[in-house]
Amino acid sequence: MNQPGLPAYQRIAAAFRDQITSGALPPGRQLPTEHEIAREFDVARQTARNGLALLVAEGLIVARRPAGHFVVEREHxxxxxxxxxxxxxxxxxxxxxxxxxxxxxxxxxxxxxxxxxxxxxxxxxxxxxxxxxxxxxxxxxxxxxxxxxxxxxxxxxxxxxxxxxxxxxxxxxxxxxxxxxxxxxxxxxxxxxxxxxxxxxxxxxxxxxxxxxxxxxxxxxxxxxxxxxxxxxxxxxxxxxxxxxxxxxxxxxx
Known part of the structure; x- marks a missing residue:
């Protein structure tokens, strides 16, 4: 979803949030690396990191160092x-x-x-x-x-x-x-x-x-x-x- 009024890190979070909630990124799927996200959104790597941190705080993804970030798998x-x-x-x-x-x-x-x-x-x-x-x-x-x-x-x-x-x-x-x-x-x-x-x-x-x-x-x-x-x-x-x-x-x- 294109939301040009948002800060860059929030746009990054919104884009991946939409993919997670729609099922395009299913539980357990690995997200692109910080470097790949920074390049895709034309931002600094720290901005990409901030966007991912927002999704971690929302409980949508989990960081598994050094492998990267993954969509949370919920046990209902x-x-x-x-x-x-x-x-x-x-x-x-x-x-x-x-x-x-x-x-x-x-x-x-x-x-x-x-x-x-x-x-x-x-x-x-x-x-x-x-x-x-x-x-x-x-x-x-x-x-x-x-x-x-x-x-x-x-x-x-x-x-x-x-x-x-x-x-x-x-x-x-x-x-x-x-x-x-x-x-x-x-x-x-x-x-x-x-x-x-x-x-x-x-x-x-x-x-x-x-x-x-x-x-x-x-x-x-x-x-x-x-x-x-x-x-x-x-x-x-x-x-x-x-x-x-x-x-x-x-x-x-x-």
Whole structure:
């Protein structure tokens, strides 16, 4: 696209951006070298470098020194919110997420951390506890073929899960929902809330997002039969990775 009003480095970025978004430059394709771009656009090599840097910041290309620059290959995740309420797979070494990604012929992995935190306002509201009360969070960063695709952070009242497997930074073979049930807090329904916004710097770093990438926030709050909220899971889903195929705004466990 010819945009003569733009600075030269922005015209370079716009030209390659158009080729990437149109599919003319497919994922994994190598871009011309800085020298070749400078010659094609009749600019200094530094100007070509600045144009490429803009595309790197936008998350459209990646620099692999010394080979050059390549169009980013995205690992999309099919996201099914209702899977939260389905039983764990029979394989004790694989959760629902791992089962899904493996069935697609890709390699799942995740990092799990557990911490005691002071409940922030959004979680405190959903768990119906005072802001600042100490709660438990299980943070999971999920990967497909080594690329981070979403975060899954589950929050629990401390008095509900203290001393249980939920407090350990490892996968729970029987599933955390079953742990809650075995502790005497079976969930009979859950509510889903979806929001869209720009990510915070911490979220950009954690998910390795390109500049200008919005995220979807999915809150899942699970309740016992007497109406007590015992779990609030927050899923962060990059808009350039995730395909939401089903949504359930309120559901009951069988």
């Amino acid at each position: 995740m099919i996201y099914r919110p209702q899977d939260e309420s389905r039983p764990q797979p029979p394989n004790p070494t694989m959760d629902r997420y791992g089962q899904q990604i493996t069935a697609e012929g890709r390699v799942p992995s995740q990092k799990i951390e557990v911490a005691l935190i002071e409940a922030p306002a959004d979680i405190a509201e959903r768990l119906e506890v005072p802001v600042g009360e100490v709660i438990v969070v299980r943070r999971r960063l999920r990967f497909i073929n080594g690329e981070p695709v979403n975060t899954n952070d589950s929050h629990y009242p401390l008095d509900v899960v203290q001393g249980s497997e939920i407090m350990a930074p490892a996968d729970v073979a029987r599933g955390t929902n079953q742990v809650l049930a075995d502790l005497g807090y079976p969930q009979t329904r859950a509510t889903d809330q979806f929001f869209w916004r720009m990510p915070t710097p911490a979220e950009i770093h954690r998910l390795q997002l390109g500049r200008g990438t919005p995220i979807v926030i999915h809150y899942v709050t699970g309740y016992t039969a007497d109406g007590r909220p015992v779990r609030c899971t927050v899923n962060l889903l990059p808009s350039n990775h995730t395909i939401v195929v089903e949504r359930t705004f309120e559901r009951a466990w069988q």
